[in-house]
Amino acid sequence: MKRLPLLTAVVALVAALLPSLPAQLLGLALAGATVLLAEPRSFPTRAVLHSVLLAATAAGATTLAVAWSMGPQRGAHVGLTVFLRLLALLLVTTVASRRLDADDLHLLAARLHLPRLGLALGLALNSLPHLAEAGRDAWIALAVRSRRRRPRLRHLPRLAEVLLAHTARIAEEATAAAALRGHSQLFRPLLGATPVPPVVAVVGRSGTGKTPLLLRCATVLAERGYPLYGFVQPALSENGQKVGFEVLDLRTGRRALLARRVGLEHGQHGTQFQFEREGFALARAAVEAGPPRGLLVVDELGPVELRGGGHWPAVHRALSRRAPAVVVIGLRRHLLAAFLAELGAEAVTVVDVGMGDAAEAAVLQAVTAAFSSGVELPPGCTRGNRTELE
């Protein structure tokens, strides 16, 4: 909306809500002026008629009710007030809903120094068609499964569940997309101006062997004399079930409990685990006690670190103070893009744990290559700058 219609709309609303008949009349007049100013070429006749009808109905009902309980004179007075007030409100909100668009709100948010809010609103608008499509698909799928034209009422919770899960997946994709673009307004890299060394990212799903791979690589690299430090997080098992994690300091061999599984209901940070201070303290000591220009191993960084918690403060300090020559990180594949953007890393080698035996050789070669450039990587392993990888 332009400035003059916006001004008349605001004054109309204020005047209409005042408890005086002349002010309410002025409010209605200004609301009419707002309609004419906002839409001078195409007068919204139908919308205005609809508003008049609605206001007249509400005013009529109120007149009758008040006249019955408090007398006809009072009824007429209150009915007129309701008519004037409601009509002014309806006209202003009708014009606002017709004239206001996403760009206006985006600009308004920017002017109010709330650019993130503007972007969130834009994202919400853009995702509406996707959500509508997902809703339609889920509806059809449920109908097909239940072999009926329409799903039954008892199927609605399942429909809600599918839609909500789908929405969460789109949110994750949007997060990754914003991170990949390094969206300056939605996203502030955690490290600021700290120079980031070459990164070797070992990726894979949870439980696919990232930690054993990193442990094997760390052993070989330490034997070869690399100035290695950092930590890995081996899983703790009981009767074949993963019951927690511990932290293993790669330089000293010390271990400490980091997390134990307590279930989704009692877990911390939205996980199934309860975390122990001792584990974080050992991890902190492990990454902060390394030699300058060394080889830092961090296993692993997860959603908690992405939110700036967990091991992140210690890793952040180590990167800025110890200035490692190379960083080897274990993380889940779907978090890769977000972490690369968080780190602001440019030289990145990604090794997928799914490469099997070749993965170990790939990590070793990537580390060697990072320390002394010019070594070729094996097939299946990607190396390049962040933009290329994305």
Add this chain to the structure above:
Amino acid sequence: MRDIRPWTYAALFGSLWGAVELSLGTVLSAARIPFAGLLMAAVGVLCLVTARRLYPAVGMSLLMGVVAAFLKVFSLGGFVIGPMTGILAEATVVELAMTATGSTAAGAITGGALALATAPLQQLLWVLVVVGGEGAAGWARVLSRVAALFGWRGSATLQLVLAFTGAAALAGAVAGAFSWRVAGRVTRRLRGGT
């Protein structure tokens, strides 16, 4: 909020809530279905609780409310201030409840109860704003007279409002518990990758 995820989650779940308000809410409102406001409030609680259980960041429920209220601007029918304030009020009470309880099931139940209880109160507030104090008093007298015809003496309006608000709060607590359960199933579905 420093992290990007609360913004994207709030945008997407707010968008879902807004989409339901725009489609189902408009249809229910146009068809003058009784208790449509309560039904839409329950849908809002489902979206709010699920998003909060998936990503328990403080302020996210409020942001979702802002997004859904923003989308309500594009609703058919024009008069959207009432529903918009209703959405914001609902998001605010769920935010308070979830923040106070650390995003637990108790927060979902309390938030649900408060959210649905605010729906009739918020409508009452709007009646008060539109018809004014005198008009509202007139309507209250009508209610008392009608109640007296059925042998219900005393402050019938207050009792009716309290009874309706209490029933709405009870329904809201059930909606909150149900939403927490659905949110758990959504979490498992996402973790399981299905």
